[in-house]
Structures are given as structure tokens and as C-alpha cells.
Amino acid sequence: MSSDRENPEGPENSGNPEILKDSENAEHVHPDRGTVKGSGAREGSEEPGGRPSAGEDAGESVTGRQRLIAGLWPPRVTRAQLVVALLLFGLGLGLAIQVRSNSDDNALRGARQEDLVRILDELDDRTKRLEDEKQRLDDQRTELENSSDQAEEARKQTLEKERQLGILAGTVAAQGPGITLTVNDPGRAVEADMLLDAIQELRAAGAEAIQVNGVRVVANTYFSGVDGNLEADGRKITAPYVFEVIGKPQDLEPALNIPGGVVQTLEKEQATASVTREEKIVVDALRPANRPDYARSSSQ
Incomplete structure (x- = not known):
């Protein structure tokens, strides 16, 4: 123990x-x-x-x-890595632009010969119109510089510009060479969008003044209705639809008759369309000169 x-x-x-x-x-x-x-x-x-x-x-x-x-955060980026990243970004951007350009080229390669000819003709016409406008403005500047009475010359040019703007706005009557497009619609198959397509084709071809069945066509003109009951800017119009167009006949007529254009589209709907060249077309349907409610000249 x-x-x-x-x-x-x-x-x-x-x-x-x-x-x-x-x-x-x-x-x-x-x-x-x-x-x-x-x-x-x-x-x-x-x-x-x-x-x-x-x-x-x-x-x-x-x-x-x-x-x-x-060890990994915050990441450390060296100058060499930054340069490589910028080079890769530039390479990717260049490849994207090249792909987009190739897509546009492929679209043109797939176009028909008639379409390519039409595109080239439209580009040539637009280029010529721009060159003519540039020449006209250069001439006006020369006249102003050389005129002894520059104030009087400026007044004349102002009046001429006012007349031109009046034609575009539909407040002034106009006359000149052009074409008449007549659309017959016995089956009442023509739709409002077909008439609007015709207006767009004419404008693209250089039309300067247009009226349809007595209605002056301006920038805000619209077409509405179905089954042959059509209206232009709220006014009823009936077949035959007559387009009176002032412009260069040599440009206006081919624009309507191209394959897949206005005339061919209307014929598919069992309508008939005829184009006649005229030496003198009178567009005398006028639109009221509406004063804007809010917009004022910046010089006021």
C-alpha cells in the first residue's frame, strides 16, 4: 500500500x-x-x-x-504584354473589316449583269449631278467675286434659290422635259406601297418635280388604302394613275424599266404601266406654304 x-x-x-x-x-x-x-x-x-x-x-x-x-492578384502587366495585346486587337479589327468587305464583294458578285449595269449607271448619274452642282456653285461664287454690284448679284441668286426651293416644296409651278407614267389597274391589285416605290425610283433617277392625279408630291407625301381604294396625302385617287415627272427622260425611263423594277412589278400584279417621254411636262398642282409653328430662321 x-x-x-x-x-x-x-x-x-x-x-x-x-x-x-x-x-x-x-x-x-x-x-x-x-x-x-x-x-x-x-x-x-x-x-x-x-x-x-x-x-x-x-x-x-x-x-x-x-x-x-x-501571387496572381493584382495581375502584373509588362510593357511587352501590353504591346502584344494592342497588336492582336489591331489584327482582329483588320480581319473583321476585311470580312465585311469580302461580304459586300460577294453580294455584288452574285448580282445579275442587268443589276450591275443599273448600279453603275445610277452611280454615274449621281456623280454627274454632284459635279454639275459643284460647277454651278463655283460659277455663282465667281460671279459674286467679279460683279461690280455684288449686292444686286446676291439678290438675283437669292431669288433663284427661292424659286428652286419653291419647286421642291411644291409651292411653285414648274415645267420642263420629263416623262409620263400611266398605270392601269383593271383588277384593282395595285397597292399603296407600289405607288410609293415608283416615287422612290423616280427620285433616285433625278426627278425634280412630280404630281400624281393632280396631287403634288413633296418630301412628306404618303399613299394609303387597299383594294384599289387609294389615297395620296389624304386625297382619293383612282386608276389610271398618271405620274407627271420633270427630269431627264434618258435617266427616268430606264430606271422604271430595269429588270425587277416598277414596270415589271406592276405587270406581275396584272396591271399595265407605260412610260412616255415628253419634251414639256407641266407640274402645276400646288401645296400651301405652311409656316412652321416652332422653327425660325437662325438670323432672326
């Missing part, structure tokens, strides 16, 4: 004092696991089977992830 109290570790360990060491470096002999380090070596301890403990594995994983994030 006295020996048990003197040795608190118990009788099992009293006869083997040599295997007891400091608790921080103690080693214990286990019959199945071999020698196992004591509590002081827990950070490096292993679970059965030689695997690291769960606490050690989680600590290493978090530390590695933090090191990875710290």
Missing part, C-alpha cells in the same frame, strides 16, 4: 522508469502502432495508416491557396 502511494503512476510503470520521458518528447510503445510521439509532437502526428491528420491537411491547403491568390 505504501509503495502505491509513493509511485502515483501505478504499479504497471513503477518497474520501467527508463521509458518515461519529458511529456513534450515522450514516446509510448504501443503493441500495434509501434512507437508514437507524445502530445508535444501533435502538429506532425499522423493518423493510422501513415496519412497526415485532418487539421494538418486543412492548414496546408488554406496556406497554399492564399499563396496562390497572393
Whole structure:
């Protein structure tokens, strides 16, 4: 009894004092696991089977992830990388433009010969009209510079410009060479959009003044109605629809007769369209000169 109290570790360990060491470096002999380090070596301890403990594995994983994030963010961009990125962007932009250009070229390659001829003729006509307008403006400038009475010359040009604008606005009558387009519609198949297409084709071909069945066509003219009950700017019009057009006849007539153009479209609807060149066309249907409610000249 006295020996048990003197040795608190118990009788099992009293006869083997040599295997007891400091608790921080103690080693214990286990019959199945071999020698196992004591509590002081827990950070490096292993679970059965030689695997690291769960606490050690989680600590290493978090530390590695933090090191990875710290190394990648914020990203460091060198001058060489920036130059390469700009070069790649420029290359991509160039390729996109080239693809777009090739698409336009392919569309033209697939066009019929008649369509290509029409496109070229329209481009030539528009170029010529722009050149004529430029020449006219140059002549006006020369006249103003050389005129002894520049004020009188400026007044004449102002009146001429007012007359031209009046023709475009439909407030002034006009006459000149042109064509007459007559559309007969026995089956009442002509729709409002077909008449509007005819107006657009005529304008594109250089028409300067147009009236349809006594209605002056201006910038805001519209067509409406169905089944032969058509209106132009709210006024009822009936077949035959007569377009009186002032412009260059050599440009206006081919524009209507091109394959797939106005005449051919109307014929598909069992309507008939005839074009006649005229030396003199009179467009005398007038529109009231409406004063704008809000717009004023900037010189006022």
C-alpha cells in the first residue's frame, strides 16, 4: 500500500522508469502502432495508416491557396504584354473589316449583269449631278467675286434659290422635259406601297418635280388604302394613275424599266404601266406654304 502511494503512476510503470520521458518528447510503445510521439509532437502526428491528420491537411491547403491568390492578384502587366495585346486587337479589327468587305464583294458578285449595269449607271448619274452642282456653285461664287454690284448679284441668286426651293416644296409651278407614267389597274391589285416605290425610283433617277392625279408630291407625301381604294396625302385617287415627272427622260425611263423594277412589278400584279417621254411636262398642282409653328430662321 505504501509503495502505491509513493509511485502515483501505478504499479504497471513503477518497474520501467527508463521509458518515461519529458511529456513534450515522450514516446509510448504501443503493441500495434509501434512507437508514437507524445502530445508535444501533435502538429506532425499522423493518423493510422501513415496519412497526415485532418487539421494538418486543412492548414496546408488554406496556406497554399492564399499563396496562390497572393501571387496572381493584382495581375502584373509588362510593357511587352501590353504591346502584344494592342497588336492582336489591331489584327482582329483588320480581319473583321476585311470580312465585311469580302461580304459586300460577294453580294455584288452574285448580282445579275442587268443589276450591275443599273448600279453603275445610277452611280454615274449621281456623280454627274454632284459635279454639275459643284460647277454651278463655283460659277455663282465667281460671279459674286467679279460683279461690280455684288449686292444686286446676291439678290438675283437669292431669288433663284427661292424659286428652286419653291419647286421642291411644291409651292411653285414648274415645267420642263420629263416623262409620263400611266398605270392601269383593271383588277384593282395595285397597292399603296407600289405607288410609293415608283416615287422612290423616280427620285433616285433625278426627278425634280412630280404630281400624281393632280396631287403634288413633296418630301412628306404618303399613299394609303387597299383594294384599289387609294389615297395620296389624304386625297382619293383612282386608276389610271398618271405620274407627271420633270427630269431627264434618258435617266427616268430606264430606271422604271430595269429588270425587277416598277414596270415589271406592276405587270406581275396584272396591271399595265407605260412610260412616255415628253419634251414639256407641266407640274402645276400646288401645296400651301405652311409656316412652321416652332422653327425660325437662325438670323432672326
